[in-house]
Amino acid sequence: MNVPSVEKSLKQYEVYKFTLSEQYRKTALDELRESDETRRQALEQLREWVVKNPAILGCRMDALFLLRFLRVRKFNHLQACETLERYLVMNQRYPKWFRKLDTAEPWVDEMIEDWPLLPLGYDKAGRLVLLAKMGNVNLERFTNAALVRLFTMAMETYYDEEKVQITGTVHIYDDTDITMGHIAQWPITDIIAYMKCVKHSFPQRIREIHLLNMPRYAAATVELCLNLLSEKMRTRFYQHRSVKDMTKIVDQSILPKEYGGNIPIDELQKQFRQRLTKYRDTILALDQMEVDESKLSPFSKNDNWLENDSGVIGSFRKLNVD
Incomplete structure (x- = not known):
């Protein structure tokens, strides 16, 4: 892929053409x-x-x-x-x-294998859907920084897609296997700093956030996150006690096969790895x-x-x- 220049200039740029339907x-x-x-x-x-x-x-x-x-x-x-x-x-x-995001580093493959994050593709409304399972993070190997870095890598491969820019994203957080250890990885200062980045700096139209099987001991952390977001964003949060309940809102066909959808997790992992490899130079150039x-x-x-x-x-x- 051609890596875009970061030179500040008013030279003649290629005329933008709208390519979607x-x-x-x-x-x-x-x-x-x-x-x-x-x-x-x-x-x-x-x-x-x-x-x-x-x-x-x-x-x-x-x-x-x-x-x-x-x-x-x-x-x-x-x-x-x-x-x-x-x-x-x-x-x-x-x-x-957010710096030195090299998708070729070995730890990236380790995290993809554990899949704390998987891009699922586009739902029927044209929105990008991502599935996160923080309970899959290996606490003996990784900190919250590694998870944020993986998420940043993933989103940087999508931010330039017209679909994502126009229709936005849907985030699903499956908290089924989350432990107090996973929550304790996030100091309060890190939570505040990251949520302010989400609110003020991310070029992302977040349309829905779904929390699946959130344990009670995570409620205080979630409430802190909500308090740091805008009122409009808070109205886009949904809580579910089962996949069946969640699919009343979320397009089930976009979910992994293991969640009742169509594509198995191992295939989604391969697609994610290929995508990160494709955009490696563009991400590093940031x-x-x-x-x-x-x-x-x-x-x-x-x-x-x-x-x-x-x-x-x-x-x-x-x-x-x-």
Whole structure:
């Protein structure tokens, strides 16, 4: 695959062409306010902003990368700028999660074999569905950082897909085998930092989040996560006590065969491995993007979007005691 350049430039770029069906074009117009002319103007304005922004030292300028941020913010120019800058800061500020993501490292194969995360494909609504099973994480081998790194690798292979940008994602968390040890891997400060990244920096339209068989001892952690998200996002959480109950909402055909769907887990693992291999160079090249944090825009430099919230931490500790 050709690796996109991170050189800041207003050179002539290849004209973007919408490649999806009319169904997706209609969704883009109805939900994102996207038309051919709106998109053209927005890409031009965002490129100009990146070039003129002294804080951004290196950034991809290709249309599919910039459309991540324009589409997730429904073509609101200021909000797209904020999210793009915060995405760059996030990647630089938390290297343990977002830097040196080499999909060829042996630990990646180990995690795929254990499958704490599996991309399942697209449901009938065209949304990308991902299945996570944190209880599959080998606590003797891996920390929460490895799980976040695997998730980041997976999403970076999908962020540039027009389908994902327009219709969004559905996340299923099967907590059947989760233990207190898995939950204890997440310090409160890490939970807060990661959830703020999700809220402010991820170029992802999260449409639904499904929690399957969540144990009671995980409730406080989930409540903390919910408190850190927007009200709109909180309405997209669903809890289920069985796969049968979950498939009243989730398209069953997209689930693994072991969950009543069509494709067996071992085939999904192979597909995941192939996808990570295909996008290895593109993911590694993300490290070339860089920001000078001393020159950040006010919305990234002066607010507390990546600072730990002592009030939330205090409330969480009180919740644990009660």
